[in-house]
């Protein structure tokens with residue numbers, strides 16, 4: 001483990017696309033600590049398959065069309081100011097990725113092979129096979145590791161934070177030991193909240209820690225109940241993390257089938273399998289009620305096997321490991337939690353209402369997505385607004401004094417672990433009550449039970465280990481989601 005200083009100018013909690021990109025845009029004279037809860041490659045950014053949307057040297061496309069598609073997907077509830085920034089600054093950040101050495105697929109003419117996804121009226125998705133996120137993160141981490149002013153600390157959990165007169169004191173859990181580090185600026189880039197659900201496409205780090213800590217610091221949390229459910233996650237029923245079968249597979253002609261192996265989308269939407277993901281998720285739940293079965297399949301076995309393998313190598317190999325050959329047979333799928341549109345409320349420079357506290361990436365709410373995210377807009381949002389956070393900190397840091405105040409965290413000496421099963425119950429409550437079609441009748445009961453669990457977590461002096469911290473974050477997020485719905 002790297003040695004840590006007592007203080008840094010900036011602490012960035014999260015080393016996914018948003019955290020790394022912020023670090024890369026901070027001035028070189030600022031000392032930066034970049035945290036990752038586990039290994040830096042374990043995050044939602046690394047899982048992104050489809051690509052990153054943007055208008056960059058794209059004849060026949062323009063930023064108004066991109067903005068319009070985003071508005072349609074978002075049911076016209078998007079924030080007009082941040083949306084305009086997103087689409088108009090996309091080109092500079094995609095170009096920057098290329099300068100960092102990120103590889104995007106090209107066609108035979110040497111031009112970028114932009115692809116199409118549901119809800120986009122033009123081919124504007126830059127992608128690297130079906131592993132775009134991993135390729136972007138590879139490039140960003142490689143650049144970040146070269147920065148002499150940035151210390152990357154993996155396996156380091158931000159557990160608590162408090163405001164001081166000069167910024168923040170941040171408590172970190174490393175190797176079962178707590179350390180306090182002070183900073184002038186704190187950036188939350190902790191990603192999504194998928195682990196609040198039983199079934200999610202999100203990585204294990206997605207427990208909403210940054211949202212919980214920002215809430216404790218007094219930041220406004222907005223639209224946490226705006227959650228996107230992806231219709232086609234691989235359903236192997238044995239693991240919480242559901243491997244995503246990208247929308248692009250339906251884009252290439254895959255059919256959806258019910259428990260009787262019949263196509264069924266014609267009952268629900270004229271666009272059939274190409275309807276937006278929320279419509280398809282909805283249709284699957286209604287169809288499961290009609291047939292009385294949760295068995296659903298995605299089927300692309302009628303397409304050329306070599307083309308399917310070449311276009312979706314990661315998905316093909318991953319499914320093969322699970323015993324399914326995508327080119328030959330239908331594969332079981334079911335909707336699951338995928339993406340959070342809401343989060344820590346920020347302005348167009350990623351500033352929260354707490355002085356010197358910033359948030360970017362999936363944990364932040366910029367309002368760009370409105371009530372539903374357009375495919376491939378989230379990596380873009382992570383880049384555009386983390387860069388803007390860094391640029392704003394660059395300006396603000398000109399006025400800071402070199403002094404660092406230190407806050408004292410209440411020591412926790414308890415050794416009793418939190419009761420077994422709390423996290424399982426939390427996930428079950430959300431899964432059963434606030435999934436694709438909310439169980440509105442039972443929401444008050446669900447909310448009351450979450451409130452009891454929060455009190456149980458808070459009232460006793462439990463051992464402050466990772467299990468406790470994540471349970472606290474998950475309970476806070478579950479509470480804020482249901483509170484918005486009552």
Ligand SMILES: Cc1cc2nc3c(=O)[nH]c(=O)nc-3n(C[C@H](O)[C@H](O)[C@H](O)COP(=O)(O)OP(=O)(O)OC[C@H]3O[C@@H](n4cnc5c(N)ncnc54)[C@H](O)[C@@H]3O)c2cc1C
Nearest residue numbers: 014015016018037044045048050051158191361362378379
């Ligand atoms: C399967 C899948 C496919 C997707 N496909 C696409 C796509 O094709 N296009 C697209 O635009 N978007 C896609 N998305 C969404 C997109 O990947 C994410 O929204 C985006 O990558 C989030 O980036 P981030 O930096 O905010 O979070 P992440 O990449 O998740 O990074 C979060 C970081 O925070 C750290 N962290 C968390 N808690 C703590 C803590 N307490 N202490 C210290 N560190 C902490 C983690 O360790 C991690 O480093 C997909 C998401 C998934 C799950």
